Amino acid sequence: MRAILNFAAALFVTNLRATLALRGAFWFAAVMMLLNNLLYFSIWWIFFDRFDEIRGWRFGDMAALFGVVAAGFGCAVVFAGGVRDLGRYIIDGELDGFLTQPKPPLLHALGSQSRASGWGDIASGLFLIGISGVVRPTTAPLVLVAVASSAAVFTATGVILHSSAFWLGRTDSLARQFWEFQIAFSSYPRVIFGGVLKVLLFTVIPAGFIGFLPAELLRDFTWLGLAAVLGGASAYVLLAFAVFGRGLRRYESGNRVGLRA
Amino acid sequence: MSHAIEVRGLRKTYRVRERREGFGGAVRDLFRAPKRELVAVDDLSFAIAPGERVAFVGPNGAGKSTTIKILSGILHPSAGDAAVLGLCPWRDARQIAFRIGTVFGQRSQLWIHLPAADSFDLLARIYEIDPATYQRRRGEFVEAFGLGPLLKQPVRQLSLGQRMRCELVASLLHAPEILFLDEPTIGLDVTAKAVIRDLIREQSRREGRTLLFTSHDTGDMESVCDRVIVIHRGRILLDRPVAELRRSYIGRKRITLHSVAESVDLKLPGVEVIERRPHCTEVDVDLKQSSVERVVQEVLRLTRINDLAIEDPPMDQIVQAIYADAESTPAPEALAP
Numbered sequence: 310m311r312a313i314l315n316f317a318a319a320l321f322v323t324n325l326r327a328t329l330a331l332r333g334a335f336w337f338a339a340v341m342m343l344l345n346n347l348l349y350f351s352i353w354w355i356f357f358d359r360f361d362e363i364r365g366w367r368f369g370d371m372a373a374l375f376g377v378v379a380a381g382f383g384c385a386v387v388f389a390g391g392v393r394d395l396g397r398y399i400i401d402g403e404l405d406g407f408l409t410q411p412k413p414p415l416l417h418a419l420g421s422q423s424r425a426s427g428w429g430d431i432a433s434g435l436f437l438i439g440i441s442g443v444v445r446p447t448t449a450p451l452v453l454v455a456v457a458s459s460a461a462v463f464t465a466t467g468v469i470l471h472s473s474a475f476w477l478g479r480t481d482s483l484a485r486q487f488w489e490f491q492i493a494f495s496s497y498p499r500v501i502f503g504g505v506l507k508v509l510l511f512t513v514i515p516a517g518f519i520g521f522l523p524a525e526l527l528r529d530f531t532w533l534g535l536a537a538v539l540g541g542a543s544a545y546v547l548l549a550f551a552v553f554g555r556g557l558r559r560y561e562s563g564n565r566v567g568l569r570a
Numbered sequence: 571m572s573h574a575i576e577v578r579g580l581r582k583t584y585r586v587r588e589r590r591e592g593f594g595g596a597v598r599d600l601f602r603a604p605k606r607e608l609v610a611v612d613d614l615s616f617a618i619a620p621g622e623r624v625a626f627v628g629p630n631g632a633g634k635s636t637t638i639k640i641l642s643g644i645l646h647p648s649a650g651d652a653a654v655l656g657l658c659p660w661r662d663a664r665q666i667a668f669r670i671g672t673v674f675g676q677r678s679q680l681w682i683h684l685p686a687a688d689s690f691d692l693l694a695r696i697y698e699i700d701p702a703t704y705q706r707r708r709g710e711f712v713e714a715f716g717l718g719p720l721l722k723q724p725v726r727q728l729s730l731g732q733r734m735r736c737e738l739v740a741s742l743l744h745a746p747e748i749l750f751l752d753e754p755t756i757g758l759d760v761t762a763k764a765v766i767r768d769l770i771r772e773q774s775r776r777e778g779r780t781l782l783f784t785s786h787d788t789g790d791m792e793s794v795c796d797r798v799i800v801i802h803r804g805r806i807l808l809d810r811p812v813a814e815l816r817r818s819y820i821g822r823k824r825i826t827l828h829s830v831a832e833s834v835d836l837k838l839p840g841v842e843v844i845e846r847r848p849h850c851t852e853v854d855v856d857l858k859q860s861s862v863e864r865v866v867q868e869v870l871r872l873t874r875i876n877d878l879a880i881e882d883p884p885m886d887q888i889v890q891a892i893y894a895d896a897e898s899t900p901a902p903e904a905l906a907p
Contacts, residue, residue, distance in 0.1 A: 312698055319695035323681060323688055330683040330724065406679050408644045410696050411667035558646060561584060562639050 316412050320420040321388060328423045335425040342429025346379050350437060364500040371498065372441035374524040378495045380434025381459025381519060387427035389419035389464045393488075395471035396481025402562040415553050419464065443528045451530060455523035458542035462518045465542075465549035466491060472549075475556030495520035515545060573653070574748055574780040575618040575641060580650035582611040582636050582804075610636040612804035614650070620747070623774055623781040625791030625798040625812065633804040634784040638750050641782070642672050655747060668697060671746035675753035678733070679740050680725045686736040687721045690743060697744035704743065711739040715769060731762025738769060748780040755790055767793040788820055788882040800892050807892050819888050823855045823862055824881045831873035838868055849876075854883075 329335055353375070357368035385392065398404050398418055407414040407421075438444060438452055470484035494516035502510055511517035518541035526534045587603040589595065611633040618624050626634050639645040641654055643663030652659055657666050680689040694704040712718055715735045720728060725736065734754060741749060751770065755763045771794045774781050783795055791798050791812055798815050800808040808815070827834060827850065834851045836843070840859025845852040855865055862880055869875060 316695055319692050323684070323692045326688060327681050327683045403677070405639065405644050405674065406677055408663065409642050409667060409670070409672045411664050411698075412696050560645070562636075562644055 313413065313416070317416060317420065320417065321423075324390070324420055324423040328425050331425075335428075338425035339428040339432070342426040343433045344429075346375075346430060346433035347436075350375050350433075363498055366498040366500060369441040369443050370524070370528060372437045373443045373527050374498065374520050375496055376434045376437030376439075376441060377455050377459050377524045377527070378434070378492060378520045379430045379437065380456040381463055381523070382492060383427040383430025383432075383434055384456060384460035385427070385463040385467070386424035387431065388423070388460070389467075390422035390424045390427065391419045392464050392467035392471065393424070393485055394422060394481070395419070395468060396474040396479075396484050399471070399474040399556070399560065400479050400481065404557075404560060405562055408560075414557070415468065415550065419468070438527070441527075448527065448530055451527055451535075454535070454538065455526055458538045459519050459523050461542040462515050462545045463488075463491070465545035466515060468549035469545075469552050472552045472556045475559045490514075491516060491519060511541075515541070518542060518545065572619075573617045574620045574622070574655060575616075575782065576653045577617070577637075577641070578615050578651045580611055580614040580637065580640065580652055581609070581648050582633075582640060582645065583648045584608045584610060609804050611640070611647070614801075614804070614806060616799060616806065616809060618780060618782065620780055621774075621778045622797060623771070623795040624783065625795035626782055626784045626801060627786070627788070627791055627798060628801040628807075629786070631803075632801045634801055635752050636804075637801070638672075638752050638782060638784060642670060642750050643667065668744065669747050671741035671744070671749045673734075673737050673741045673749070673751045673754045675734075675751075675756040678725070678737060680733065680736055682726045683724055685722045686717070686725055686728075686740070689725070689736075689740060693740055693743055699744055707743055707745065708739075711742060714773075715739055729762070731758050731765065734758065734762070734766055735769065738766070738773075742773060745777065746779065748782065749774070751781065751783045753785055754783075755785060755787060763787070763789065764793075770794050788888060792816060792820070792882075800888075802893060819891055820882060821857050822883050823857060824883055825853050825855060825862070825865060826877075826879040826881075827851045827853070827869055827875055828877035829869070829873045829875050834869060834872055836865070836868060836872075838865060841865060 350372070353368070353371045357371070361367065391398070395418060404414060404418060407417040410417065434456070435452075444452055467484075467488045470488050471481060473480045473484060491514055494510060494514050499507070499510070499517065499521040510521075518538070522534065522538050522541065526538055584607070585605050586608045587599070587605055589603070590599055614633070614637060626637065628634055636645065640647050641652060641659050643659040643666055646660045654666055655669055659666055679693070680686055681692075690708055694701075694708075699707075712721060715738065717735060717739065720732050720736065725733060728736065738754070749770075754770070755766055758766060767790060770781070770783075773779065774794075781795065783790065785791060795812055798808070798810060798812050799806055800815075824844070829849055829851065832848050833846060836851075836853060838860045840856030842854045842856075843851060844854050853865070855862065866878070869878075
């Protein structure tokens with residue numbers, strides 16, 4: 310376990326160095342994403358300026374929800390940016406390099422890429438959580454739990470969606486669209502959804518574990534809420550490992566020319 | 571453990587979809603596409619002793635890369651058995667990974683935007699090499715491979731030959747007992763090829779490392795290996811020492827002449843004109859009858875030349891000759907040494 314943690318830390322440092330090597334592109338992507346998120350959230354600002362609440366949800370709650378989702382997504386693409394390309398790795402045979410090395414191939418593949426724009430997501434997310442007013446000094450560590458579990462569920466669903474390439478072939482662009490589609494569902498208060506849709510948002514599209522539950526944990530901490538957040542994230546992570554491991558048995562490699570960015 | 575690699579009845583098949591012709595066929599394929607079984611490796615058996623350098627050659631689609639990928643733990647076979655350093659490659663992939671190295675000519679294990687030194691540092695962590703050993707081995711390789719000035723340059727700024735030297739170091743840092751090389755010289759120019767071949771051979775000799783080397787280039791196997799396994803359509807056609815193969819099948823050269831004169835009329839024994847265009851003549855030379863030197867001297871006597879290329883016969887031609895021999899030999903076992 311220690312060797313794997315050492316490897317994960319070294320992989321992250323190398324990945325970060327690779328991202329920072331293109332300094333201009335890094336700043337451009339990060340700042341643009343920060344502005345994009347704040348501009349998008351300004352709609353909610355205008356909305357709550359006219360209406361006080363939506364079924365009990367106020368501006369601060371929305372800022373916390375949007376902040377958790379943005380920071381969670383940012384962490385997923387910064388620390389496990391390879392998830393967006395996992396389907397392509399599978400189809401083009403780019404897992405070969407990871408499979409011949411003595412470290413877990415999924416961890417290696419996920420950590421082989423880092424998106425500079427993710428830093429903009431993280432910065433905007435933390436800013437929104439900061440201005441939400443729902444976090445007190447005593448509950449500040451919960452921000453880490455909320456963002457980390459959101460990032461874990463984002464990454465896990467990405468792995469599951471992209472692993473479909475093992476069975477169905479070139480599904481990478483569809484998987485990426487569906488993956489990013491989760492952001493939209495996660496960024497609305499759960500009180501506006503009901504019935505079957507609510508069930509779907511805690512299962513097929515795990516928006517509940519990406520946004521609602523972690524954000525509610527910041528607002529009203531309960532031990533049950535914490536257990537639900539951690540339990541949900543662990544379940545999706547275990548499922549992702551299982552699906553990827555199962556798919557790996559069907560891996561067919563390939564001969565496409567490949568370089569590591 | 572008597573063998574570094576042992577393969578028994580290895581078989582790998584793929585189920586591939588057959589596309590029907592025309593628009594109607596494409597629509598019908600959407601609902602039900604006929605599938606057929608493609609045999610990539612068919613009942614392959616061979617053994618390689620520790621320290622042996624074996625070329626695994628054959629035309630495109632022969633099954634070379636598939637075999638290497640099975641032996642390095644990337645692919646699971648459909649049938650058969652294999653042992654690499656006494657372990658099963660697809661069941662004990664992690665243990666084997668510490669003891670083998672791989673170089674895939676068409677894939678890189680280096681980080682393209684970072685200097686090679688950063689990739690080496692990460693590989694030291696991946697293979698859990700202790701810092702003192704890592705520094706010592708890295709220093710030795712940097713000197714032997716002439717990487718000093720290149721080490722701090724981003725990999726994307728290196729030439730293909732320089733990058734391949736870095737790839738080799740990356741695969742050797744953890745002192746693997748077996749090195750699998752899948753077309754490491756692909757795309758390299760003549761000089762870079764020669765450098766890479768020399769480095770592979772010298773490193774293997776010095777550290778007693780087993781090599782399994784796939785290539786399309788007969789020059790690679792002649793320069794580096796002492797045994798050759800020719801594979802065609804997933805089956806072994808021939809398994810012999812390289813020296814023997816050279817005597818039997820590589821006793822020819824192909825020379826392309828770009829002459830000042832519009833045509834060159836060579837009348838030497840064993841020299842056959844394959845193609846003639848204005849100012850360009852391509853000849854096939856049987857080295858038993860005429861040496862390259864003699865052919866070049868004769869050309870220079872007849873005309874001045876603008877350019878000259880001397881090449882080994884293409885791998886496909888050699889395989890065809892071996893295949894023709896195999897067809898006329900009743901028992902395939904008779905081909906083994």
